[in-house]
Amino acid sequence: MKVQGDSLVHHSPFLPSEMTLQKTIEEIKKSPTLNYQNVKPGEEVHVKETATLDELTKDADIIAQIIPSHFVHENKYTTLAEVKVLEQYKGKLTSDTKLFLPSSVKLDEEYIVYLQEKGNITIVASKSGSLINKNNSEQWNEAKTLIDKMNN
Numbered sequence: 001m002k003v004q005g006d007s008l009v010h011h012s013p014f015l016p017s018e019m020t021l022q023k024t025i026e027e028i029k030k031s032p033t034l035n036y037q038n039v040k041p042g043e044e045v046h047v048k049e050t051a052t053l054d055e056l057t058k059d060a061d062i063i064a065q066i067i068p069s070h071f072v073h074e075n076k077y078t079t080l081a082e083v084k085v086l087e088q089y090k091g092k093l094t095s096d097t098k099l100f101l102p103s104s105v106k107l108d109e110e111y112i113v114y115l116q117e118k119g120n121i122t123i124v125a126s127k128s129g130s131l132i133n134k135n136n137s138e139q140w141n142e143a144k145t146l147i148d149k150m151n152n
Contacts, residue, residue, distance in 0.1 A: 001143040003021055006020050006022070007019070007020055007021065007141060008020065008021055008024050009149050010106060016118070017059065017129070018063075019057040020058070022100050028118040046097040051125065051126040051129055051130075052129070053129065053132075053139070053142055053143055053146055054105070054146060056114040056125050056126065056129060056130060057114070057143075057146040057147060057150055058132075058150075059116070059119045059125060060090060060115055060116060060125045061090070061091045061106040061115060061125075062069055062084075062089070062090060062091030062092065062093050062113075062114075062116075063088075063090040063091065063094065063113070063115070063117075063147060064085055064087065064088045064089065064091075064093045064111065064112070064119070065075055065085070065086040065088075065111070065112050066084065066085055066086060066093075066099075066110075066111050066112075066113050067083065067084045067085040067108060067109065067110050067111070068079050068082070068083050068105055068106070068107050068108070068109070068111070069081075069083060069084050069102065069107070069108070070082040070107070071107065072098055074084055074103065075103070076103055077102075077103055078100045078101065078102065078103055079100070079101050079105050080098055080101075080102050081097065081098065081099055081101050081105060082096075082098055083097070083117070085100075086110070089112075089147045089150070089151065090147075090150065091115070091117075093115070094123070097122060099113070099115070099122060099124075100124070101113070101124065101131060102124065102125055102130075102131055103120055103126075104131075104133060106133075109133055109134065109135065110133070111132060111133055111134065111135040112131075112132045112134075112140065112143050112144075112147075113131050114126070114129075114130040114131075115131075122124075137144050
């Protein structure tokens, strides 16, 4: 998609063939599903390199059991995923939240995820260890034990 003069040139079957730039801007403004994130220029988000499960359990703003259902965008470092929330242990995560997860995440597999809220974005609490796959039974059981202790 590109802007050429006052027209929007694209090859998408989902958009009308005759779209002006102004009409496109108006449609975007009227969109009921438009999300706006006010990230201040120069604002940086720092994520710990690694953390223990105990540290993650204490420090995370949100801990939830999820299943990634759709990948919105992927690169070699992260995946923006739509997730189904199965259970919430700490904080609140809605199923319409899109999460930036490590690129190792797989669709339709169950995970416990440790998240932090930084300003108006939700990110993993550490670069390594914030996503536990249910297939890793040793880590999964340790995480569930720590979560149970936290909630009792």
